[in-house]
Amino acid sequence: xxxxxxxxxxxxxxxxxxxxxxxxxxxxxxxxxxxxxxxxxxxxxxxxxxxxxxxxxxxxxxxxxxxxxxxxxxxxxxxxxxxxxxxxxxxxxxxxxxxxxxxxxxxxxxxxxxxxxxxxxxxxxxxxxxxxxxxxxxxxxxxxxxxxxxxxxxxxxxxxxxxxxxxxxxxxxxxxxxxxxxxxxxxxxxxxxxxxxxxxxxxxxxxxxxxxx
Amino acid sequence: xxxxxxxxxxxxxxxxxxxxxxxxxxxxxxxxxxxxxxxxxxxxxxxxxxxxxxxxxxxxxxxxxxxxxxxxxxxxxxxxxxxxxxxxxxxxxxxxxxxxxxxxxxxxxxxxxxxxxxxxxxxxxxxxxxxxxxxxxxxxxxxxxxxxxxx
Numbered sequence: 001x002x003x004x005x006x007x008x009x010x011x012x013x014x015x016x017x018x019x020x021x022x023x024x025x026x027x028x029x030x031x032x033x034x035x036x037x038x039x040x041x042x043x044x045x046x047x048x049x050x051x052x053x054x055x056x057x058x059x060x061x062x063x064x065x066x067x068x069x070x071x072x073x074x075x076x077x078x079x080x081x082x083x084x085x086x087x088x089x090x091x092x093x094x095x096x097x098x099x100x101x102x103x104x105x106x107x108x109x110x111x112x113x114x115x116x117x118x119x120x121x122x123x124x125x126x127x128x129x130x131x132x133x134x135x136x137x138x139x140x141x142x143x144x145x146x147x148x149x150x151x152x153x154x155x156x157x158x159x160x161x162x163x164x165x166x167x168x169x170x171x172x173x174x175x176x177x178x179x180x181x182x183x184x185x186x187x188x189x190x191x192x193x194x195x196x197x198x199x200x201x202x203x204x205x206x207x208x209x210x211x212x213x
Numbered sequence: 214x215x216x217x218x219x220x221x222x223x224x225x226x227x228x229x230x231x232x233x234x235x236x237x238x239x240x241x242x243x244x245x246x247x248x249x250x251x252x253x254x255x256x257x258x259x260x261x262x263x264x265x266x267x268x269x270x271x272x273x274x275x276x277x278x279x280x281x282x283x284x285x286x287x288x289x290x291x292x293x294x295x296x297x298x299x300x301x302x303x304x305x306x307x308x309x310x311x312x313x314x315x316x317x318x319x320x321x322x323x324x325x326x327x328x329x330x331x332x333x334x335x336x337x338x339x340x341x342x343x344x345x346x347x348x349x350x351x352x353x354x355x356x357x358x359x360x361x362x363x364x
Binding site for chain 1: 240241242243247248290291292294296312326327330331332333346347348349350363364
């Protein structure tokens with residue numbers, strides 16, 4: 001009888017220790033409030049086989065870092081003048097993507113990170129610049145406060161590139177697979193040589209139920 | 214009495230076996246990684262399913278891992294920027310899709326460089342894979358690499 005009571009007490013003690021140990025610790029490991037915002041560099045709630053925000057961020061980030069490590073581009077005593085726009089970027093893939101998203105992010109992030117090691121020519125703004133230059137030369141407005149130049153800046157290098165893809169579909173399951181390749185090349189605008197190249201590739205597989213617009 | 218001793222011995226053996234198999238789940242608040250100090254020039258698994266350790270508790274110290282870091286380091290590129298690498302090892306029979314990113318800090322520990330971005334890669338089953346990242350600034354830097362499983 002005594003032995004049984006002792007066993008019961010020991011069991012009760014062990015159980016309460018276990019329960020108490022479950023309450024110990026300061027970390028409240030629970031999910032935060034639900035929101036409509038998502039991290040642009042991670043796969044979101046809607047994901048398919050096309051080029052998505054996390055791919056745009058990843059590809060431009062990778063290209064930016066790679067270009068800054070290239071001595072042909074950033075190791076010059078005089079910073080090179082570079083044009084990065086979508087004029088020579090072709091989307092030959094089956095993915096629906098605005099190529100300006102790639103070139104704009106790349107140019108802006110690169111310009112911020114380069115901090116003077118590269119100079120970017122805003123060729124897509126050339127008509128805006130020309131209008132102001134004409135107004136100044138016509139005397140309609142004064143000359144501004146910085147300087148006057150003979151002409152707009154010419155560039156040393158310009159970005160070209162292409163997006164291509166290869167699709168496959170499993171008719172039994174409806175699963176679609178897409179291999180995408182995004183290539184960028186920096187071309188010398190006098191010689192025509194390619195001084196830097198970057199390639200980003202990925203293959204995604206998913207049920208074909210996501211529509212890109 | 215003899216019966217009681219036998220029962221207790223069997224219970225102790227069972228307990229011992231269970232303790233050997235016991236593992237804290239990845240959402241446990243008792244994992245050592247949750248409160249570990251932030252160290253520079255290191256590679257950490259921010260996804261505790263990939264690697265987790267704990268100490269104390271009912272079953273004593275323990276560790277569970279699917280991936281591990283074989284080696285990591287940094288070197289300067291031709292333009293003076295920093296290249297960080299981490300060699301990851303997959304201990305499982307399955308390919309693992311992972312994401313990794315690098316946060317750079319200057320020598321005073323102040324966060325610097327551009328915002329870190331998740332980079333996706335595959336670590337093949339029972340094999341190695343190398344993750345590389347480049348900084349954008351040419352100053353001497355410290356790094357912290359975070360690895361998680363791709364969703």
